[in-house]
Amino acid sequence: MLADFFEYDFLRHTFLTGILIGLIAPLLGTFIVVRRLSLIADALSHVTLAGIAFGLFLDKKFAIAWITPFYGGMIFSVIGSILIEKLRGVYKAFQELAIPIILSGGVGLSVIFISLADGFNTDLFNYLFGSVSAVSRNDFFTILGISIFILIVIGLFYKELFTLSFDEEHATISGIHAKRIHLLFIILTALVIAASIRIVGVLLVSALMTLPVAASMQLAKGFKQMMFLSVAFGELAVIGGLISGYYLSIPPGGTIVMISILILLLSIGYKRLSVTSKKRRTAHEHA
């Protein structure tokens, strides 16, 4: 079944890229979920869409090809992430306001650039729902670079990111530079989103960052374990989703998310079962 993925270049690049994002999206997702920022991923993916539309528009109207939609998306995503962080500073008491502001701004800009670029086409459809055939050799190497960068930064700043996520006030008192670490973190998030969109699509990228984490939260003991489990679930969903999407001719965004939801349901079910059986066991012991 996998044979096609190794035979055709474009599929191989998609497959390898899938493995990369199956790693980095849930990895960052763990921090996003525990900091209750799940919606930030949605806001940023819509800003990324605006950047993609901007890239398409430049290409179509001015034949400027060096800002490809992929790079356009990445640039917009990073700028959007910095704006979110700034807005969170402006609305200290209502930090979540930053999210709808940036999200609607992203959608608004997308609409404008899409219509300026003469509307919808297949390319855009691929960006919305992901595609198994959209990853070029160039994209793959860019995403590889981003992934290595993200792994190194998370490795180096793991303890600060973890400490800040758990208890920001305490972390700040102890002398950790909360603002700078937040900024770094949100820029990483923007990069992961831009990297993932080729495969899962704008509308579903936040699912890949949060669903595997939601599932592993049911089962894990401790944060590190949750991280590893999230990555395992993420890989399972991406690989399973790419293969089934290819053979069923469905955009992989859809299959990846549905597999993630299946994993989530299974882990909730497993947790329920193990809790009830534990209760029953203790009830026996007490009887």
Add this chain to the structure above:
Amino acid sequence: MSEAVVTMNNISYAYEHKKVLDHVNFEIPRGAFMGLVGPNGGGKTTLIKLILGLIKPDEGDIQLLHEPINKFNQWNKIGFVSQKANSFNRGFPATVYEVVSMGLTAKVGYLRFFNKTHKAKIRQAIDQVGMLDYVNENIGNLSGGQQQRIFIARALVNDPELLILDEPTVGVDFENVKRFYELLHQLNEQRNITLLLVTHDTGTMTEHATDIVCLNKQLHFHGDPKAYAALSEKDFSKFYGHPVNLVIHDH
């Protein structure tokens, strides 16, 4: 001759236009076990935020370990267990070990990793609060009193000289409150850690404290438990701004 760990000179502080602290002067002598009491909204948490440098006084100056607070940089010598510590997100998936390790994050520093000494230190701090059996348990699965011990361990892992606790026993049952005070007493006596404890259970606190301070916008009393016990209902009504029934236990 007792030296001061914290000195506050003429401190005033207001949130927007509401004055919360009005020319407060006080010192925490090294080695003290200081209980800070007062009505809700009396400014206790605000005073602690000032000591921790989270907010700056409108008037007056603060010294920590003999250094002006704006030059002070030995924050790892000051441990803090917040009022909010027991209302943290219970679902947060972190083990006891992981929570306590966070106490060392800032001390270890950027771009550095925990080494063997740090790891031993973390286990030692968990042992000190008697929670070594739970080292790999998720913190959310522990009782309120056990969680509070873990937060103390997170502070202890830095070998603090001063440990500040803001209402740590809220929501902890009586039996565990007693054990909690025994732990604090031990830290104070054996490890010579200076303690500043905000609390409402004055009964248990007065058994262990060496100094008691009453704060309601201004400092109304500073003395030892004996002097505190000798206060009359009239004195208390004055501190609290309304009549109070004394509930100091006799010992």
